[in-house]
Amino acid sequence: MVQYVIRRILATIPVLFGILFVVFMLIRLIPGDPCHAMLGEKATKEVCDRFVREHGLDKPLLTQFGIYINNIAHGKFGDSFRYGIPITRLLIERLPATIELSVSALFVSIIIGIPLGILASIKHNSWIDVLTMMWANIGVSMPVFWLGLMLAYIFAIVLKGTPFWLPPSGRLTVGIDSTPFYEVWGWQLTDGTWKSILYFISNLHILNGLLSANWPLFFDAVKHLILPAAALGTIPLALIARMTRSSMLEVLGQDYIRTARSKGLPRRLVILKHAFRNSLLPLVTVIGLSLGSLLGGAVLTETIFGLSGVGRTLYDAITARDYGIVQAFTVVIAISFVLINLIVDISYAYLDPRIRLD
């Protein structure tokens, strides 16, 4: 197992370099000189000269790439000309919203998708099965941005004045107290890496609400997340339900299931212990694959629901031609995608010994 993990990690390194190279080259391909492309049209001569020196733009391409890698390894993404602050700080501020959104979307799709898939498989060819599959087909074909807007319309306008009303935008209601948990706990912190990390964690509003026992904050954050998570989770949900059903159907036809049934084990035990456990494997892959659509969909969902996450910031940066942010955020999203897939692969090997021994 250890050997497999090491091999897998080593195989990831070239891919990471590839990602960095692609993004590095993309930015170099922007027409016009890189300084004005990165720092905006208004950048002065002195600012440009400094920029060229800092990034080694007067040096050969390979040296530039080295400098670029070195900067990223030190967490230096430069400054955003649009916000006038280091992009790293922007990331720390914006990433939690995206993490909160994608994790809850994935959570929703798993806790609904798996039972739905199991139900459809044990009631094979019944109306539940047909309905689930119809719904899954529609779900896979759903444009996230359309679903999001329609949900916002239904829950914020049509259901206005009912208990089902949900806020159509933002992460929190204006004026709600979101004091970081470490301040509630009375920790005295000096500025630095530790404080940045704690600040990052406290920006996950749901977690912060839990840690500081701030229930109004917790419920408000959850309320704001329901619609975006439902919109973003639809495609993964459909994929998961479909995959659970098909792998369950495959397993349910196996001899050992018949054996388990014929020796008198209760149906529930056979389905959950014998069948479901063995159909888990393909599910792990689907969940890994869904992450790509989650991260891409986050751009759309955050734009619609006015969540200031990584996706929304990326979109704003593209409209404002703030290539510094585009570059940094693309790299961060792609690298997290690769790392998550690495974890998925490793857990796959953990679950299925045949893979790591191959």
Next chain:
Amino acid sequence: MEDKRDKTKHADAEGLSLKSVSLWQITWRRFFKRKSALVGLAILAILVFIALTAQWIAPYDPYKPLIGIEPVQRREKPCIHFLGCPADKPQHLMGIDGNVRDEFSRILYGARLSLIIGLSTVSLAIIIGTVLGAIGGYFGGWLDNIIMRVMDVLLAFPSLILAIAIVSVLGPGLINALIAISIVSIPAYARVMRASVLSIREMDYVSATRALGGSNFQIIFHRILPNALTPLIVQATLGIATAILDAAALSFLGLGAQPPTPEWGSMLGAERNQVFTAPYLVFYPGFMIMLTVLSFNLLGDGLRDALDPRLAHVHG
């Protein structure tokens, strides 16, 4: 596949009463047994019909504002005579958009664009992907290694994010969006093609061609490619669905088709802030995108099950 056909041909020639059933006939029979695949085919047929006849069935010009032509307001609600809209008012089935144009006509023209987008991006991606995959799989070695590592890197990006990054460099516009989506979808075809080539390369009829002095070109394009088509067709059908969805997303973000082009994604994007006051202008374009994507997804699933009978019981 080929030698089976040859056998039946011989049988016929010798006057034996062997009714020949080709693989495609079997496939079609299996395909037509699946209700969901037929639904997909039916939806697609309607969409193709709309796309081909848009200029005759659309009641209005999709580009020209109705200012001074009809007494209609910006973003007016749909007026359907059948549902009680007064007969003296002009009929607009899906309402009026933000630039005083008939939404229904624009929706009809949008079918044309969406299908073209889907087909053209996938064609481009297939051509490049197939060639790359075939070269890699057939020749192997360092060439294969380089090609597949590049594909790995492209696959390492979430597809929409990479497409966004490419368009942000190329500049917004429909053509650039199409290029971006094609690039993003190349790896899928390269991988499918490579896998097929790897398995077919070792077949006896390929060795036979080589022994007879066939060139590499002949072997790849006349022997291997026709036999590797099945998975490619399935992948392409499902790929069109993804391409249409991604293109609509790019247009929605303002990176793809630009107004006043009647493209569903961009129509939806243009009116998205009006969703609370004029929801119909958001509903119809999105619904059409979903319908189109759904038809290709159903079709692709149907084809996969029909072409690969091993899977039929699982999805059926």
